[in-house]
Amino acid sequence: MSKSKTGISNKQQKKIWFTDFYKGFDPLDNYLYHLLKRHYELVLDPENPDYLIYSCYSRNFLKYQNSLRIYYTGENLVPDFNLCDYAIGFHYVDFEHRYLRFPNFAMLRDQVEKLTLPKNHTLTNLKNKEYFCNFIYANSQADPARDDFFDILGTYKSISSPGKHRNNSTMDVGERFENDWMYTKLSFQSKCKFTIAFENSSSPGYTTEKLMHAYISNSIPIYWGNPEATKDFNPQSFINCHDFGSFEEVVKKVQEIDENDELALKILNEPPFRNNITPFNLREETLEKFLLSIFDQDPKMAFRRPQFGTTQNYEKESYSRYFKAEETGYSALKRLLKFIVNTPQTKTK
Template sequence: MSTKIKIKFVDFWKGFDPEDNWFYHFLSERFAIELSDDPDFLFYSSYSHSYLKYSCKRIFFSAENIRANFYECDYALSFDFIERINHLRLPLYVIWDKLDPSYLLNPEYLKSIKTIKKSKFCCIVVSNGKSQERINFFEKLCAYKKVDSGGGFMNNIGEMVNDKLSFIKDYKFTIAFENSSFPGYVTEKVYQPMFTNTIPIYWGSSMINEDFNTERILWRGNFKSDEELIDKIIELDTNDELYQEFISRPCFVNNELTKYFDSKRTEDFFKLVFNDSSKPLAKTWKKFIGIIVRKTRSYHLKKSLKKA
């Protein structure tokens, strides 16, 4: 390996900048790295299959509700609660570095909430129209009072929202349903409203209590039905005292950040990765199992889509 650690990013989301992203900034502050087309370590995600062209150490990062294929990657960072030496749980909201989580712990922040008066009811900002749970709940809640939708899907305000945080800050509630549900799959959707003193109405991970204080969230899992959840929303909407008490609760359990925000934990993981001198998985016999696993998953996915 050269003096510098050569890395490359492939198969990330549209607009991803290899020189301006959380991984690059985090690593460059702690390791001697350089971007290279001949990498020692390849960072890849789930938006294409360019990673298959590389036979170096592969590090998978999931920004979607997709499992890591450990027959194809040497290491993985994902939402999943799995205990493996080559896996680190790193939910998407943790790398949402536009927001400083310590702000939510500030006593002055919690105190200031009590003086805030919200002028609008509820909003939603989504572009993905594939979540039927989200669509159904949106329609049910609109039967009580209009929910302003500012995204590319179900838009009812006449324009697309450019600044989500600025948009949602005037609302009491924000529908923060994930695109799909899986234990541990928690994106920025539930996290962002907390910075605007807004109550997230959440559906997604059945283990959201591992990430946030569920007493500060209107979590669908705490209610027997959509109707029971909506009854609670109406109660808070019509009682300012109850609403203020609710949003004054800590965003995190015991008002402490979870271990997922611990930069040393993440740094130690990358030390393990970069000091690994074993043969890359792509150069071993296991790569053939990886091909079989990937093709099998693709077959079953296509089959399920035909049935849908």
């Protein structure tokens, strides 16, 4: 920490808070907090923060009328700039200085750094693979394309599915969001020649950790999701389902690679990024610069969302729709409980 001769920090104090993140999110221990802490003395203020960083799993951010709002999403959602001042997401959006495309996998810096490590896979490595292909998912509400491909590829060879969804294996890869779930998953993927790396939905820009996990576990990715994934990744380093007219054609390509060790090794030894250089938009310094451009301003001067006119009505209506519905549901539950408590119980003989 930078300190003056008196021992007092020279860092500017910033009052911040996080809301509407996933269950188990820790405001004191997360990537954005630690990144900002390098530059500022952070004070967590859940009541009246100057800067509010919020996500997509609730609507509590609407209660913070006077806070500068920064929206972050790890889901396939486009930011609503009527309700936020700045946003960080997946999509290829050009909205002046108010938006940064920084996919969620880019925050897993220890894993991103592995993507540029030298590759030297040998025939021995390939022959030591214990399984043909893996399919590791818990979410059963994804685009049907994911299950469709699982079934079609399964007509060629058996696929190992140790996750909760479409489970056909007794192997334990851990529960999602447990402390070690990601690493037990990667350990199993490393034993597989191919990985079905399908997103839960398809949209330009929406690339999560699934493709990266196949790479760093040294498994050939069969990818579907972001039709423009080659803007970030080397097209020679994975099987891109979006290059084919049907999943049947993809399976033919998988079979061709599966039966040709030289071709499989060529793909495995390709760098994930073009020229083995991390793209600018996936570098930590890019996110850091974006955040500093916000936090270095006085919060009132950094406001960008419109606060008057029709936009003000839009925000009020958003608040009303969400919280009135919540209050209505709570009131109905109270009435039901009161009815149960006050209703005489009929004795049975």
